[in-house]
Amino acid sequence: MSEQHGPINQEHEKQTIQVSRLKTACGSPLTNKTVSTIFEGRKIYFCEKECLDEFNLDPKAFLKSEHFLIRWEDLEKVA
Secondary structure, eight states, X not given: XXXXXXXXXXXXXXXXXXXXXXXXXXXXXXOTTOEEEEETTEEEEESSHHHHHHHHHOHHHHHHSTTOOSOGGGSEEOO
């Protein structure tokens, strides 16, 4: 029976690692205040609604600003 639990535990660990790698635009971990949007096929998380509002004013400028501290490649792809 322990052989059956091995892959399940490994899958759970994999999911936990993937979720823990998600960060907000400023590089902070996700919290219960985190909000998100989809932009050019990527899901971007923000610490709070005010940051999302700032992003929505000019997304391209926000992505070039000091507020955006993660790599575009690290963002979650959305189909």
